[in-house]
Amino acid sequence: MAQKITDIPVTIETPAIKAKKKRSIAMGAAFLMAMAAVGPGFLTQTATFTGQMGANFGFAIGICILVDIVVQLNIWRIIIVSGKRAQVIANDVFPGLGYVLSFLVAVGGFFFNIGNIGGAGLGLNVLFGISPENGAIIAAAIAVKILIVKNALKAMDRTVMLLAVIKVGILAYILAIMKVPYAPAIHHTFMPTQINFYSIVTIVGGTVGGYISFAGGHRLLEGGLHGKENIKYVNEGALTGIGLASVIRIMLFLAGLAVVITGAKLNPANPAASIFQSAAGGFGYKFFGLLIFASGMSSIIGSTFTSTSFLDYAVGGKQEGAFKQYRTAFIIAFIVLSTAVFYFVGNPAQVLVVVGAANGFVLPIALTILLIASNRTKIMGTKYRHPLWLTITGWVVVLFMAFASVETVINLVH
Template identity: 70%
Template sequence: MKENQTAKKRSPLSVAMGAAFMMAMAAVGPGFLTQTATFTGKMGADFGFAILICIIVDVVVQLNIWRIIVVSGKRAQVLANEVVPGLGYLLTALIVIGGFFFNIGNVGGAGLGLNVLFGISPENGALIAAAAAIVIFLVKNAMLVVDRSVQFLAVIKVCILIYILAVSTVPIQPAIVHTFMPTNVNFYSIVTIVGGTVGGYISFSGGHRLLEGGVHGQENIKYVKEGALTGITIASIIRIMLFLAGLAVVMAGHKLDPANPAASIFKDAAGQFGYKFFGLLLLAAGMTSTLGSTFTSVSFLDYTVNQSSENKYLRFRSWLIVAFIVASTAIFYFIGNPAKVLVFVGALNGLILPIALAILLVAATKEKIMGATYRHPRWLLITGWIVVAFMAYAGVRALLTMQF
């Protein structure tokens, strides 16, 4: 699938930056806000260790997956089918189902943001956010508009968190000490935060975005590095800032509201003004993640391998995008706030991650898939398999603790 002729004029670097922001902002949506606030409230400074592990895993996963997808020029589900026939359909099911449930929380989060800002009911706010997302996807040069929208909303997120940290007493020393020497290692928190920020559809959003922009082949590896590392840096900065803001509130003696722990951070730090800022942050997080989850989930339904089949798929893609957003919005509208679902689906995506990464690591070693001249870097293969083993182990430990 390619972008239209106007979008094709964009440089590979511009497309890579669009992919970087899409990945980063998909990783710090309403689910991440909820998960980070929940575990910071429960674990305090020890949750910094989970953030550290998340960043390390993020680097390994994104550099591996982006590189394999771009060099092969094939989407993850097509690669999986070439590894084992039919495996791509299983991967699609896992990714799309996880992305769909996350999207319920995404549009719901945007709706709740509008509720905080303007007093609109969360359900009606979700309808407005969903309509805006559909318009963004259906306008001319849609992916350029998506990229610019995500970048603008990213700036809003960072500015809000800078303000909250500025008015808080940030416990830097305890945060650093417990990040590297935790007194309590909670595997459920690790699986959940990794799954919510780099698991499921999120780990594929950047690579698939690059293919959408026509960036593929070994000659574009440098854009993979630049895009992936930029996205990881942006997402990591926002993760750390939110963790520090939550830790400042917790260590000041405030107890986070379990019904809405993320809102508690902002309200306790800056009063009603901070609460309004939380609404804006939640709106931005919901919109960016809605765009990211919709684009990536729908891209997993594309199995085209030639121009003819691609043209047929393009006729239906807009309808698939609309259906994905409408269905997830309808579930939120009639069922309500899926805050608990966001934490659970984050853990589910954490369990999916080792499966998805293992499939692509196998693909990276097959000459018929990657080409006769390509050799995947050994350090990426080794660290990739270490992440597979660690996340599989952490996932089993999380399941055995019965915390789901």
């Protein structure tokens, strides 16, 4: 006898189930942002500047964390309340501005992705002895598979969460076997004897600027969260991501400082590897391989997802379907081109530092656009008021980063 339609159990989404789903989306956004922020570029930049500045680099790490809080809370909130991607918001602020923002973010994301793929390839080289170039091809193929499967968002979330556990576990082990100079690190973080604006612009740009600023907000939108009623999940996701990224930043800085303070010199060709070799010899070098592979993979995913999301100007209806039709092609092209550049050009270590500085220049531009949008009822709605403290601190960050960027240019010229 055929089963009656009324006999088929129906799953009813209770408020608790809906809240659980939204929290899951927020955590996915948190881990995506956090892991994108601490990729191979961050490893290289942190090792490079710790080698040059010692404990004084803690001041730049501290500034980076403060800027991260202000930038992420502002950008995530503005994107979700408006229900629009950053480039669409920019076009609403001034016609054509969204295309400029997309260009700046996508180009920066592309160059970072070259380093991300190179980092993952280097990790496979350290772990299994295959060439970094062939390792890069393998890493690229894995990333493409994760990003184009049927349930890509879920696969992406689970992958970056696993990679986060690997990163924290490795750094915790390295710190456990080293003699970490906590006192000098804390002292010079709050009372530096040397302030290097280039290091600040680079580390902020490499871990907060460019595509990384928008990774979480765009992931929330992709998961279906938008509107003022979802601000709670914006705060949960942003603060979780910032906290996780900050912990990893501090751990890597302390590991590098523990090596530098002994008088050891980091290899400029691969400064991050020097930290792990000094800490645990050949075993530590293998750990470095696993860490940079995890960092590279998580950042390939974050960079590709966010950079290609800037090609989507749809605001609903048929437009969204048209973009989704070509999304797979965009993802594959982005990763293949990044891999090809690495394969034929080679070691991107210096590129990662320079691109980090360039993204530091993009940050005040991008944040300015969204802060202007935050007070426009046409974009945000008539019932929303952006918190005054976020507006004020947001403009402070814009002014500080603009000043630091100009100082960097002046110092480089002279």
